[in-house]
Amino acid sequence: MPFAPPVQGSPWLDPQDRSRLRARKREAVILAAARAFRDRGYHHTSLDEIAAGLGITKPTIYALFDGKEDLLFECFLAGVEPLRAAFREVETRGASGRERLLSVAHRYAVAITGEFGWVMVRVEGEDLSPAMSARIKSLKSEIDQGLRSLIRKGIADGSIAPCDPKMTAFALAGALNWIAFWHRSESSPAAGALDPKTLAARLLQVFESGLEPR
Amino acid sequence: MPFAPPVQGSPWLDPQDRSRLRARKREAVILAAARAFRDRGYHHTSLDEIAAGLGITKPTIYALFDGKEDLLFECFLAGVEPLRAAFREVETRGASGRERLLSVAHRYAVAITGEFGWVMVRVEGEDLSPAMSARIKSLKSEIDQGLRSLIRKGIADGSIAPCDPKMTAFALAGALNWIAFWHRSESSPAAGALDPKTLAARLLQVFESGLEPR
DNA sequence: ATCAGTCTTTACTCATGAGTAAAGTCCCGG
DNA sequence: CCGGGACTTTACTCATGAGTAAAGACTGAT
Numbered sequence: 001m002p003f004a005p006p007v008q009g010s011p012w013l014d015p016q017d018r019s020r021l022r023a024r025k026r027e028a029v030i031l032a033a034a035r036a037f038r039d040r041g042y043h044h045t046s047l048d049e050i051a052a053g054l055g056i057t058k059p060t061i062y063a064l065f066d067g068k069e070d071l072l073f074e075c076f077l078a079g080v081e082p083l084r085a086a087f088r089e090v091e092t093r094g095a096s097g098r099e100r101l102l103s104v105a106h107r108y109a110v111a112i113t114g115e116f117g118w119v120m121v122r123v124e125g126e127d128l129s130p131a132m133s134a135r136i137k138s139l140k141s142e143i144d145q146g147l148r149s150l151i152r153k154g155i156a157d158g159s160i161a162p163c164d165p166k167m168t169a170f171a172l173a174g175a176l177n178w179i180a181f182w183h184r185s186e187s188s189p190a191a192g193a194l195d196p197k198t199l200a201a202r203l204l205q206v207f208e209s210g211l212e213p214r
Numbered sequence: 215m216p217f218a219p220p221v222q223g224s225p226w227l228d229p230q231d232r233s234r235l236r237a238r239k240r241e242a243v244i245l246a247a248a249r250a251f252r253d254r255g256y257h258h259t260s261l262d263e264i265a266a267g268l269g270i271t272k273p274t275i276y277a278l279f280d281g282k283e284d285l286l287f288e289c290f291l292a293g294v295e296p297l298r299a300a301f302r303e304v305e306t307r308g309a310s311g312r313e314r315l316l317s318v319a320h321r322y323a324v325a326i327t328g329e330f331g332w333v334m335v336r337v338e339g340e341d342l343s344p345a346m347s348a349r350i351k352s353l354k355s356e357i358d359q360g361l362r363s364l365i366r367k368g369i370a371d372g373s374i375a376p377c378d379p380k381m382t383a384f385a386l387a388g389a390l391n392w393i394a395f396w397h398r399s400e401s402s403p404a405a406g407a408l409d410p411k412t413l414a415a416r417l418l419q420v421f422e423s424g425l426e427p428r
Numbered sequence: 429a430t431c432a433g434t435c436t437t438t439a440c441t442c443a444t445g446a447g448t449a450a451a452g453t454c455c456c457g458g
Numbered sequence: 459c460c461g462g463g464a465c466t467t468t469a470c471t472c473a474t475g476a477g478t479a480a481a482g483a484c485t486g487a488t
Contacts, residue, residue, distance in 0.1 A: 018464085041340030043257045046445055057467055059448080068446070124395075126255030161423065167416040174392025175385040181338075182384060202381040209375065210424020232434090260475055271437055273478080282476070 026064050026074070028054060031115060034075040038118035038184065042072060042127055072123060073132050079120025080139050082111040087146045097154025098211055102204065104150065105172060109200035112179040121180040144169060154211065161213040172207060179203070240278050240288070242268060245329060248289040252332035252398065256286060256341055286337060287346050293334025294353050296325040301360045311368025312425055316418065318364065319386060323414035326393040335394040358383060368425065375427040386421060393417070 032054050036045040047058045047068055065071045086107035090100045111117060125133035147169040154160030179199075194202070246268050250259040261272045261282055279285045300321035304314045325331060339347035361383040368374030393413075408416070 041338065044340050047447090048445075058446085059468090060466060062447070063465070124255065126258050163419055164416040167413065168420050170392060170396060171389040171417050171420055174389040174395075176388070177392060177395075178384060178388025181388075181391075199381070202378040203385050205377055206382050206385055206421060206424040208424075209426075209428065210420040210422075212423075214423065214428065261477090262475075272476085273438090274436055276477070277435070 030074045075119040079116030096159035098159035101150040106200045110196045113196040117180045121177045160211045289333040290337050293330030310373035312373035315364040324410045327410040331394045335391045374425045
């Protein structure tokens with residue numbers, strides 16, 4: 001009977017469990033990829049290496065993702081999500097522009113020190129097809145516009161000194177993104193390793209006073 | 215006569231002109247490579263492309279450089295030199311730590327907007343052999359230590375508010391280096407293109423007031 | 429004209445790694 | 459104990475691009 005009844009009930013394992021399992025596999029691959037990209041760089045990491053690290057083989061990755069680029073994109077998404085969440089959360093608060101901006105910046109900093117910080121910051125359009133590149137650009141731009149908007153609000157409500165919102169957003173984003181370049185190599189070996197929250201607070205100190213009207 | 219007299223006077227063209235010509239050729243290749251790396255990324259630029267852009271062929275590049283990596287390193291050197299110069303120049307001045315730091319930062323920003331800014335910021339150890347990587351790390355560390363040292367001097371002479379010199383140096387370096395990521399793609403098309411000096415001034419405004427003791 | 433030396437090109441080699449096809453393997457229901 | 463389906467692996471193909479060897483071309487001195 002080739003034409004099985006196309007009802008929802010599938011055999012042995014129900015579809016829910018199947019897709020859950022698949023999602024877990026995808027997450028494991030994404031995490032392994034993010035670590036490998038961070039440690040060895042995107043171009044110096046082969047899918048064979050990632051697979052080997054998980055005890056599987058390359059075609060299994062292809063069963064879960066469209067290709068290396070797709071995998072990179074998923075890593076990127078995992079990295080931006082906390083940043084978008086930080087903006088969403090602060091949206092509902094009634095604090096001043098300055099307080100909201102600094103709250104976002106703090107969470108931003110902590111996110112960058114995480115597993116996906118490197119990929120998120122360092123993925124550039126050059127590495128991707130035009131379509132993917134456009135999607136990433138759009139997400140990055142959303143973050144940038146969010147920072148500018150909070151700066152503008154802060155200027156408007158008097159909590160931030162008058163400044164060029166675009167340039168100031170770039171300065172702040174740069175200071176935060178740069179964490180991805182030095183954090184791992186600096187903090188791992190020595191005892192002087194700062195925990196992410198302290199790191200964020202000290203890094204942002206210059207912005208805290210620099211944004212304040214005098 | 216296989217054994218020509220090993221005196222300094224070489225035939226037809228004297229050695230001075232030869233080496234001058236060679237140096238000019240090297241510079242032309244370095245500049246073309248820096249532009250190509252910036253526009254298409256290091257890994258997506260082949261030596262064939264660079265050569266074609268100059269109207270020559272790949273083996274000619276090999277006559278002037280040891281390989282792609284060597285070429286990348288030379289681009290990096292061309293990029294850091296202005297930064298080192300900025301530190302050297304400010305060394306001899308008697309100004310306060312804060313003034314000296316801001317002077318260096320200003321020149322730093324302008325340098326990053328230049329042709330070699332991208333390569334200097336984005337060259338990472340991953341792309342290079344361990345030996346090259348170590349040389350680059352050392353040069354980058356020199357810049358970083360220079361910033362920290364000026365910050366410490368500023369704190370000592372009272373021109374900079376007490377802060378964590380290491381974190382503050384990272385914040386400043388991040389804001390400056392980040393220029394390389396957005397400058398070209400942003401500024402080229404529109405009429406809103408800031409000239410480097412104005413850009414530097416507006417970007418650094420938040421640091422100018424943020425470093426000041428209150 | 430010819431020769432020697434320097435520089436440049438044509439025409440390769442060779443390693444790497446993304447992507448794929450086809451053959452297993454495992455698990456459960458009958 | 460047989461069959462079918464989801465998943466995984468072995469064993470490829472194929473494009474790219476770094477690096478090189480050997481032949482050619484230009485130069486100016488004799």
